Amino acid sequence: MPSISRDEVAHLARLARLAVSEDELDLFAGQLDVILQSVATVGDIATADIPPTSHAVPLTNVFREDVVRPGLGQQQALAGAPAAEDGRFRVPRILGEEA
Amino acid sequence: MIRSSAAELAQKIHSGEVTSVEVTQAHLDRIAEVDGAVHAFLHVDTEGALAAARKVDEDVAAGRPVSPLAGVPLALKDVLTTKGVPTTVGSKMLEGWIPPYDATVTRRLREAGVVILGKTNMDEFAMGSSTENSAYGPTHNPWSLDRIPGGSGGGSSAALAAFEAPLAIGTDTGGSIRQPGAVTGTVGVKPTYGTVSRYGLVAFSSSLDQAGPCARTVLDAALLHEIIAGHDPLDSTSIDVPVPPVVAAAREGALGDLTGVRVGVVTQFSGDGYQPGVLRSFEAAVSQLKALGAEVVQVSCPSFDYALPAYYLIAPSEASSNLARFDAMRYGIRVGDNGERSAEEVMSLTREAGFGPEVKRRIMIGTYALSSGYYDAYYGSAQKVRTLIARDFDAAFENVDVLVSPTTPTTAFKIGERTGDPMAMYKADLCTIPSNLAGNAAMSIPSGLSDEDGLPVGLQIMAPALQDHRMYRVAAAYEVARGPIGEAALR
Numbered sequence: 001m002p003s004i005s006r007d008e009v010a011h012l013a014r015l016a017r018l019a020v021s022e023d024e025l026d027l028f029a030g031q032l033d034v035i036l037q038s039v040a041t042v043g044d045i046a047t048a049d050i051p052p053t054s055h056a057v058p059l060t061n062v063f064r065e066d067v068v069r070p071g072l073g074q075q076q077a078l079a080g081a082p083a084a085e086d087g088r089f090r091v092p093r094i095l096g097e098e099a
Numbered sequence: 100m101i102r103s104s105a106a107e108l109a110q111k112i113h114s115g116e117v118t119s120v121e122v123t124q125a126h127l128d129r130i131a132e133v134d135g136a137v138h139a140f141l142h143v144d145t146e147g148a149l150a151a152a153r154k155v156d157e158d159v160a161a162g163r164p165v166s167p168l169a170g171v172p173l174a175l176k177d178v179l180t181t182k183g184v185p186t187t188v189g190s191k192m193l194e195g196w197i198p199p200y201d202a203t204v205t206r207r208l209r210e211a212g213v214v215i216l217g218k219t220n221m222d223e224f225a226m227g228s229s230t231e232n233s234a235y236g237p238t239h240n241p242w243s244l245d246r247i248p249g250g251s252g253g254g255s256s257a258a259l260a261a262f263e264a265p266l267a268i269g270t271d272t273g274g275s276i277r278q279p280g281a282v283t284g285t286v287g288v289k290p291t292y293g294t295v296s297r298y299g300l301v302a303f304s305s306s307l308d309q310a311g312p313c314a315r316t317v318l319d320a321a322l323l324h325e326i327i328a329g330h331d332p333l334d335s336t337s338i339d340v341p342v343p344p345v346v347a348a349a350r351e352g353a354l355g356d357l358t359g360v361r362v363g364v365v366t367q368f369s370g371d372g373y374q375p376g377v378l379r380s381f382e383a384a385v386s387q388l389k390a391l392g393a394e395v396v397q398v399s400c401p402s403f404d405y406a407l408p409a410y411y412l413i414a415p416s417e418a419s420s421n422l423a424r425f426d427a428m429r430y431g432i433r434v435g436d437n438g439e440r441s442a443e444e445v446m447s448l449t450r451e452a453g454f455g456p457e458v459k460r461r462i463m464i465g466t467y468a469l470s471s472g473y474y475d476a477y478y479g480s481a482q483k484v485r486t487l488i489a490r491d492f493d494a495a496f497e498n499v500d501v502l503v504s505p506t507t508p509t510t511a512f513k514i515g516e517r518t519g520d521p522m523a524m525y526k527a528d529l530c531t532i533p534s535n536l537a538g539n540a541a542m543s544i545p546s547g548l549s550d551e552d553g554l555p556v557g558l559q560i561m562a563p564a565l566q567d568h569r570m571y572r573v574a575a576a577y578e579v580a581r582g583p584i585g586e587a588a589l590r
């Protein structure tokens with residue numbers, strides 16, 4: 001029995017904002033199933049008594065002085081934008097018609 | 100001239116025997132001559148390189164002090180931002196993007212007078228082991244043009260092997276410096292995590308990504324290491340400690356005496372799946388370490404068998420979060436914005452068009468592993484395995500100074516051979532991943548050519564965190580004992 005179905009892959013793609021094609025869904029469903037079955041072996045040795053490690057360097061709360069530093073100007077910040085208008089990022093509509 | 104080491108070139112430039120402009124032009128000419136066949140570069144910055152070279156020549160002529168590698172050309176992986184010079188990360192998503200700022204590594208190179216020739220090809224977003232995932236086409240291995248140069252930093256290593264540059268920068272998340280080094284017969288170093296700034300390094304997996312030096316000799320790698328390493332307040336994971344004395348260690352090692360050095364052979368990295376010629380080359384290297392005076396023992400690190408599955412949960416999980424920034428709003432491409440579609444629809448269409456298949460696979464694996472209901476079984480378990488791997492390293496380093504293994508289980512495979520089978524591709528990083536998960540230092544140095552196919556083999560040397568100098572000493576001693584390995588035929 002596969003660990004992930006085609007429908008679940010379609011759901012993942014929606015969550016990840018990837019408009020994948022029907023052909024890709026077929027390909028990815030098979031590949032993700034093989035990968036997930038293989039990586040699931042981590043459960044073999046990950047017993048309850050072992051603490052998790054999220055990072056190799058245990059640094060916490062790195063602070064700096066709260067002073068003003070130079071940053072990107074408006075023109076520089078907008079230079080790589082796909083669309084800009086009146087010194088701002090222009091984006092597609094973010095609200096539905098009824099809103 | 101292009102076959103000289105960086106140290107030799109620097110000495111000649113600084114003594115006035117040659118100019119940096121001459122050295123730089125020689126490498127630009129070489130790129131023009133061979134890069135059509137190799138495709139190591141995505142962008143060559145001829146004007147920028149010659150301008151940087153002229154500046155060094157002026158300093159030398161005026162008798163001003165210059166840094167140890169001033170005037171020497173370098174190939175920079177296209178994952179590090181370069182102000183005013185395109186940075187694509189091997190992806191269509193950032194095609195045409197001109198960064199408004201330099202990465203800290205880039206800034207340090209410029210300040211040291213290192214001449215940046217251009218940006219090198221890579222697997223998209225550094226996800227891959229062959230450079231075949233580049234949106235701009237694969238790089239070819241100079242030792243055999245129908246084979247992969249490793250990945251993700253295949254462009255940087257291929258540039259070294261093809262004598263297009265004497266120095267390069269790579270980044271290593273699961274082996275992306277060391278594995279390309281191994282299969283191209285070059286030296287690649289992943290410094291201790293946190294010792295080279297990640298500021299301006301386009302993020303793949305933030306707790307694993309680490310930039311490092313690539314070169315053809317151990318001393319050249321050490322000289323470059325000392326230029327790029329050091330604390331950076333712009334990276335909150337940067338460690339505020341002195342840079343390990345890697346240049347001094349490389350010079351000491353070159354004297355050829357490893358008496359008193361304890362070397363551990365990792366027993367997990369042999370057997371099924373390892374090419375016999377790779378294992379024979381590795382055994383010969385271990386014998387040479389013994390002959391240099393090192394004490395060699397076998398060391399078992401049982402949890403290393405689980406490093407690959409843990410990595411392919413942790414790295415995609417972090418990637419799925421990091422790559423959420425590519426939303427078609429502030430930079431990068433935008434697809435399907437017809438005035439009718441919503442931001443969310445445009446975002447999905449853009450990410451579909453901008454990302455290649457491997458990036459999509461990893462984003463979806465990460466999204467899955469982090470989702471409610473699966474988190475504990477996948478991401479949570481992988482984090483526990485990470486703890487066990489760090490414990491295995493700690494236990495091993497109580498008894499030995501460095502650990503050794505083959506860098507990668509096989510020599511360079513054919514282009515196209517593994518593209519349809521992601522798990523087969525992932526296995527190229529079997530031996531390199533543990534050091535990313537634990538954060539310790541590791542490097543690959545050529546151990547000669549495999550007797551069955553004549554292709555380069557890499558010896559991996561691993562050292563505890565912040566003890567990077569130990570592996571440089573061992574590598575430099577081994578390099579002298581090994582002798583030259585020959586050069587790539589570009590066929």
